[in-house]
Amino acid sequence: MSANRLPVTVVTGFLGSGKTTLLRHLLREGNQRLAVVVNEFGTVGLDGDLLKNCGLCPDDEVDERIVELNNGCLCCTVQEDFLPAMEALLLRSNQLDGIIIETSGLALPKPLLQALNWPAIRNKVFINGVVTLVDGYALSNGSPVSDLKSINEQMTNDNSIDHITPIDELFRDQLISADLVLVSRSDLLSAKDFLFVEEEVKKRGNSNANVLPISNGIIEPSVILGLCKEQNNIYRLDQNNQNQNQNQNHDHDHDHDHDHDHVDVISDHLRMETPIDQDVLREMFLRLVPEYQILRVKGKCWIEGKALPLQIQMVGPRFNSWFEAANENAWQPRQSGIDIVFLSLREGVKEAVVNSLCISTRIK
């Protein structure tokens, strides 16, 4: 699939919510050439060092691929720091599969997302999704953060932050902007606690975003990074699922209460010749996301009368699409059709898509 735009994944969440732990896992297990932009302040250099030491890439590439922005809050220094750093990374975009931005929990997600729409970079990237880490243990005890005192101190003592936003409001913004919410420290939660946290997250944020438990940053990387490579990526995922199931069975022998800290992800693909209406397509996916807990969709649609296929990238409720040429050897329908891969938590996505497309064709 020749998606030339580079996927940019924003990882946000408060101090200690598990962002760096997740990133280390993605860098090690993601099997992608990733660059990371880390926003550090307070703990200068700490996260960057942790990432640099995780064996991600050859030593001579580390400094180019892990970019630390230490001059303050990312959303307050978009023009001076963030955009030049992104432009520099994009100069070598043909050597990368994606960029991850780890924001400080005090940064507001929206200005950052708007910055990705800046003319100098907007045609070179797309927002692959906003992933918000929530400290499940803290939230189950009634607070979005475990160490409220030190966060408040950081906020009032750091002159580089232009905005003073109460923690609850920042938390709400992080959740509203999220396409996927990961509840960290799920290893420390009972099933009942997790349900409480999930409900709380849905109540405060975007109720269509999926909420997944995560322990020590471990998650199938495609759920976060997308199905980046060609479609045979899904077979790797199937294999992982099998391993995961085996581990799960093994875990069950030991501990019946902790099966909520990992999830089974279903992957499948659909290739079909069918008339496609762009608006119907978008509506259909947005409807199916909460129904089938769809985590990701990636693929192409050929629409009658359009010279180029429509590239589709979805993470939870975020629907990205643009017209762009496909690989020469990519499958192509005679007239119009769809070719997608997807990840979900519930079975039946394929049948639901086929039904919806057939119904919309009949109605027309």
Ligand SMILES: Nc1nc2c(ncn2[C@@H]2O[C@H](COP(=O)(O)OP(=O)(O)OP(=O)(O)O)[C@@H](O)[C@H]2O)c(=O)[nH]1
């Ligand atoms: N038990 C448990 N500990 C976790 C989990 N995720 C992260 N931790 C621990 O929590 C601490 C903070 O995790 P980080 O990944 O550094 O959190 P962060 O969001 O990057 O924090 P800052 O960089 O300070 O903003 C570390 O000691 C992690 O080992 C988890 O799922 N379970």
